[in-house]
Amino acid sequence: MDYDFDYDLLAELTETHGPPGYEGNVRDIVRRELEDEVDHVESDAMGNVVGTVEGEADHEVVVAAHMDEIGFMVRRIDEKGFVAIDALGGWDPEVLRAQRVVVQTEQGKLPGVIGSVPPHTGGSDDDEREVHDVRVDVGLPKAEVEERVDVGDLVTMDQRTEPLGGCISGKSIDNRVSVFALLELARRVDDPAATIHFVATVQEEVGLRGAQTIGVDLDPDLALALDTTVANDLSDFDEYDHVTDLGAGAAIKLKDSSVITNRKVHRRLREVAEGEGIDHQFEVLPAGGTDTGGLQRAHGSVPVGAVSIPTRYLHTPTEVAHADDIAGAIDLTAAFLASEDGTHDYTL
Known part of the structure; x- marks a missing residue:
């Protein structure tokens, strides 16, 4: 199957081993891929990696995805x-x-x-x-x-990553698919108005720990998290109980158990998606937290949003994401970042 993205890099990321607190092998790939795409790359004592592209405006945005797998x-x-x-x-x-x-x-x-x-x-x-x-x-x-x-x-x-119809299946799709999206975004960003920090975080699966420390170190004006979310569009679930549907587009997060996203941020994500003709859906996740929550309150209050990639069979060795949703999440976030110049007011 032909993909609109670098499948080989995604497979490398998902097949690499990196549980919470021991993400070093994944961190090496992230640093390797960021080196030529950003102005500078740093890491901290916990192991978070930050690749920064400097902008002209006095406005800083964090885009974060966690590296660890269960x-x-x-x-x-x-x-x-x-x-x-x-x-x-x-x-x-x-x-x-x-x-x-x-x-x-x-x-x-x-x-x-x-x-x-x-x-x-x-x-x-x-x-x-x-x-x-x-x-x-x-x-x-x-x-x-x-x-x-x-x-x-x-x-x-120990699981290989494999094409599965129009989808991709393997271990640690959660959340290497979002780390992959982060790296793709770093490639696309060119002369942004805002300073953008591309952050690969650690220890999300054991309490959003890396994101909390990043929120203190960087003190952003806006933070976006990239993660997977539940696609329980299966025969055993009533349609009205679906969180998201595979292949229906990137998910704009409204809430999970760790966060209620800033309504101005998620409304602007929707406006960008509609303006660019990007398929999207909305995510209301009853249980489960993400780095979004850690970023929101680590350094006072920060306006936050999140773009999620619908994924079936989360927290199993055979997670499944749709190629179109992966591409859509990258397109939506890239378009949002391109228009982020510090003039949008997210205060409530």
């Missing part, structure tokens, strides 16, 4: 040599059965599986397991596991 940390090796793990981010234990994983050790990557008891033996109490109860099997004797795996090593899903 994953696990090793907490111990049990008496039989299986690896016990602790969750980094929100997992449904049900999706973990029969999955391939990678343990990131000091000696390199160690493949493993999260097994599931076969039905031939009458099944088990798998349905009642919590993430804390899950074990990783690396296929080695206990002594060798203890030699190679340390408490604190990271575990992430």
